[in-house]
Each structure stands twice: as structure tokens, then as C-alpha cells.
Amino acid sequence: MGFYSEKILPDLIGCVCSRGAIMKQRAKVVPRAKGQVLEIGMGAAANLELYDTTRVERLIGVEPSAGMRRKAAEKLADTTIPHDLLDAGGEALPLPDASVDTIVLTYTLCSIPQAEDAMREMRRVLKPDGQLLFCEHGRAPDPGVVRWQERIETIWKRIAGGCHLARPMDQLITGGGFAIREMEAEYMPGSPRFAGFDYIGMATPA
Numbered sequence: 001m002g003f004y005s006e007k008i009l010p011d012l013i014g015c016v017c018s019r020g021a022i023m024k025q026r027a028k029v030v031p032r033a034k035g036q037v038l039e040i041g042m043g044a045a046a047n048l049e050l051y052d053t054t055r056v057e058r059l060i061g062v063e064p065s066a067g068m069r070r071k072a073a074e075k076l077a078d079t080t081i082p083h084d085l086l087d088a089g090g091e092a093l094p095l096p097d098a099s100v101d102t103i104v105l106t107y108t109l110c111s112i113p114q115a116e117d118a119m120r121e122m123r124r125v126l127k128p129d130g131q132l133l134f135c136e137h138g139r140a141p142d143p144g145v146v147r148w149q150e151r152i153e154t155i156w157k158r159i160a161g162g163c164h165l166a167r168p169m170d171q172l173i174t175g176g177g178f179a180i181r182e183m184e185a186e187y188m189p190g191s192p193r194f195a196g197f198d199y200i201g202m203a204t205p206a
């Protein structure tokens with residue numbers, strides 16, 4: 001891994017992803033996490049302050065970037081929630097089938113290279129009565145915005161840690177074997193439209 005992705009990007013992502021407007025979007029779903037909770041691509045652990053500590057029995061974070069794990073570990077050092085931070089990607093989760101109650105997926109599916117594989121893995125490890133809480137940015141509903149998303153995606157991916165701008169998040173979730181039970185989809189206030197169309201909601205195994 002290069003200097004940029006392991007030394008500069010973690011600070012950049014940690015900073016951008018914890019600004020007020022984004023925290024408000026996360027807060028719509030993260031406090032609902034309960035039981036054994038798996039967070040995919042934990043990043044700098046920006047969600048940590050939003051968990052209801054009376055409902056979360058254990059928090060398992062998977063994160064393939066050493067630089068991001070370093071940032072997450074700094075935050076996790078202060079939490080009372082029992083936790084594990086694992087060096088793994090969403091495409092191959094080192095967890096048994098049907099072993100977690102909640103999966104938290106926030107601003108990560110955009111960055112996972114094999115997003116379809118990761119969704120299948122999430123479906124595998126989630127209990128039949130479990131929930132997937134998601135808050136992801138992706139493909140906008142307006143053709144003019146999509147044109148921009150597709151135009152700049154190649155260069156954007158290079159500076160933003162592999163982040164895809166135009167992924168249809170609802171289709172990826174349902175394609176992975178989930179039924180979306182609740183969803184709001186909206187442009188995040190104060191964000192550029194090409195990177196700010198959010199899909200926020202809850203899904204269960206289909």
C-alpha cells in the first residue's frame with residue numbers, strides 16, 4: 001500500500017466522514033444496531049459515538065486498510081463496548097454463517113472492489129431475523145448528475161480510496177439477497193450532488 005492510501009487518506013477520510021451533515025445521516029440508522037453488530041469497512045470508527053451501548057453486545061469491525069485500522073483503534077480504545085477489529089475485506093468475512101444480529105454499512109459499499117461478493121457475504125453471516133442498516137451514497141436519480149458521476153468516477157476513485165460514485169445501492173442490496181424494508185433516498189444537504197445522493201434504511205434477509 002502506498003504512502004497516500006495508508007498515511008494521508010485515513011486522516012482525510014476520518015475528517016470528511018465525520019462532518020456534521022454526514023453524522024446526521026448516519027444517526028438515522030446507527031443507533032438501531034443491536035446484539036452482535038458487524039461493521040463493514042469500519043474506517044476511522046466515525047459511527048462509534050452513535051451506538052446505543054445498552055443494545056450492542058459486541059461490535060466487530062472489519063477493515064482491510066492498516067491506516068484506517070490504526071485510526072479506528074484509537075477511537076475504540078475509549079469505548080466500553082466489547083469489540084474486535086479484524087483485518088479483512090467485505091468480500092471474505094472471517095465469521096460463521098448466521099452469526100450476527102446487525103450489519104452496519106455506512107459509506108463503504110462505494111469503496112468495496114467486489115461489491116456483489118461483499119453483499120453475498122453479508123447475507124451469509126447475518127442471522128435470518130437480523131437487520132442490515134445502511135447509509136450509502138451512490139447513483140443519483142437525475143440523468144444530468146449521473147453523467148457527471150460517470151465522467152469523473154475514474155479520477156475520483158484514484159483520490160478517494162476506490163470510491164465509486166454511480167453505484168445503484170438499492171439494487172446492490174436487493175441483488176445480494178436482501179429485502180429493503182425502509183429506505184429514504186435524498187441528496188445530502190450541503191454536499192455536491194455528484195457525491196451526495198444517499199440511500200439510508202434497513203433491509204432484512206429476503
Ligand SMILES: C[S@@+](CC[C@H](N)C(=O)[O-])C[C@H]1O[C@@H](n2cnc3c(N)ncnc32)[C@H](O)[C@@H]1O
Binds near residue numbers: 063
Ligand atoms: C469512505 S470510508 C468509510 C468508512 C466508514 N464505514 C465510515 O462510515 O466512516 C470507506 C472504507 O471502506 C474501506 N474498504 C475498502 N475496501 C474494502 C473492502 N474490500 N471491504 C471492506 N471495506 C473496504 C476503506 O478502507 C474505508 O475505510
